[in-house]
Amino acid sequence: MIAGLYIDGNSALHRAAAGLKVLALVLLGTGVFLIPDWPVLAVVLVTVFVLYPVSGFGPRILWAQIRPILWLLVLFFAVQLWLNDWQAGLVVVFRLAAIVSFAGLVTLTTKTSDMLAALERAMTPLARFGVNPEKVSLAFSMVLRFIPVIAQIGHEIRDAQRARGLDKSVLALVVPLIIRTLKTADDVADAIDARSFDPD
Amino acid sequence: MNTKDIVYIALFAAVTAVLGLFPPITLPITGVPVTAQSLGPMLAGAILGARRGGLSILLFVVLVALGLPLLSGGRGGFGVLLGATGGFIVGWVISAFVIGLLIEKFWDRLNVVNAALSIAIGGIVVLYAIGNLWVSIVVEISYWQATVGAAPFLIGDVIKVAIATAACMAVRRAYPLISRAR
Numbered sequence: 222m223i224a225g226l227y228i229d230g231n232s233a234l235h236r237a238a239a240g241l242k243v244l245a246l247v248l249l250g251t252g253v254f255l256i257p258d259w260p261v262l263a264v265v266l267v268t269v270f271v272l273y274p275v276s277g278f279g280p281r282i283l284w285a286q287i288r289p290i291l292w293l294l295v296l297f298f299a300v301q302l303w304l305n306d307w308q309a310g311l312v313v314v315f316r317l318a319a320i321v322s323f324a325g326l327v328t329l330t331t332k333t334s335d336m337l338a339a340l341e342r343a344m345t346p347l348a349r350f351g352v353n354p355e356k357v358s359l360a361f362s363m364v365l366r367f368i369p370v371i372a373q374i375g376h377e378i379r380d381a382q383r384a385r386g387l388d389k390s391v392l393a394l395v396v397p398l399i400i401r402t403l404k405t406a407d408d409v410a411d412a413i414d415a416r417s418f419d420p421d
Numbered sequence: 422m423n424t425k426d427i428v429y430i431a432l433f434a435a436v437t438a439v440l441g442l443f444p445p446i447t448l449p450i451t452g453v454p455v456t457a458q459s460l461g462p463m464l465a466g467a468i469l470g471a472r473r474g475g476l477s478i479l480l481f482v483v484l485v486a487l488g489l490p491l492l493s494g495g496r497g498g499f500g501v502l503l504g505a506t507g508g509f510i511v512g513w514v515i516s517a518f519v520i521g522l523l524i525e526k527f528w529d530r531l532n533v534v535n536a537a538l539s540i541a542i543g544g545i546v547v548l549y550a551i552g553n554l555w556v557s558i559v560v561e562i563s564y565w566q567a568t569v570g571a572a573p574f575l576i577g578d579v580i581k582v583a584i585a586t587a588a589c590m591a592v593r594r595a596y597p598l599i600s601r602a603r
Contacts, residue, residue: 226488300566
């Protein structure tokens with residue numbers, strides 16, 4: 222299994238239901254696009270920033286959320302400054318920073334397993350349209366189980382192709398990787414069927 | 422949709438995640454980083470077909486949204502998807518579906534030319550249309566300006582179309598899945 226981006230804690234946000242947090246994120250994401258004034262967006266951004274220490278996260282964690290998009294924010298500000306004015310630049314930058322840092326907060330305070338459980342519950346009404354929640358659950362758990370397996374296959378192929386002097390060729394990696402993945406998939410499907418998995 | 426289809430969908434989502442583990446190559450002159458990960462949607466569509474390929478990438482994108490660091494560079498979470506370049510990630514789903522649809526259409530007379538064309542339409546034309554529209558809305562610039570901004574990434578994607586085409590043709594000979602499904 223692979224670890225998510227969750228950081229353990231006991232704040233109100235940690236304890237809030239996963240579905241509720243996602244709903245809040247959707248509302249915030251929609252809301253900031255309806256606000257055209259930079260001072261209001263600044264208040265929204267500061268509020269989101271304040272939620273970090275409230276949830277037990279230090280400035281370093283907040284910085285880790287913003288840092289990857291920093292160059293984009295600078296670029297977007299420059300573009301707006303060039304096309305319009307600095308107020309328009311602040312609107313774009315504050316809006317994006319608020320969404321990204323709140324989304325980061327949701328990710329940091331929610332275990333992937335809780336998120337998955339919320340997703341499965343949310344999918345129940347879709348059963349009427351032919352979506353089988355059990356099949357979807359199987360697919361989700363299988364991806365997490367097989368990432369390390371396929372990564373291992375990838376390393377083996379890389380070593381083998383290096384011995385042939387082909388380690389710079391992406392194609393020499395990708396084609397055997399796909400073929401071995403498909404072979405693995407056939408074996409896995411047989412194994413699942415042999416255990417009488419039948420959600421229909 | 423039988424068990425085998427579900428396993429194919431899951432394993433191609435895992436392949437897309439694994440492709441993100443390989444370090445990006447920086448192109449000379451422009452300095453644009455090129456990751457192997459965006460090969461994932463092209464391969465999923467071209468090898469699994471429209472329905473399974475699209476669902477496979479949808480599964481991958483949902484796992485990223487749920488907070489798993491599966492994007493290249495260990496990125497993940499809602500923030501990446503809702504950010505300015507999120508359209509290029511969400512667009513992968515439609516991209517894989519369109520590629521699959523076109524490859525299925527050409528399947529009986531698939532050659533290097535129409536395979537490359539199918540992958541380029543889904544993987545570049547459709548993907549950039551969605552990604553650039555997303556950028557233009559988030560950043561409040563015109564669609565044309567967003568297109569100009571995305572142009573440096575074209576070189577890497579053209580290379581990936583070539584790789585995906587070669588892989589698609591090779592896998593079609595060794596392990597044809599689309600004809601078996603129909």
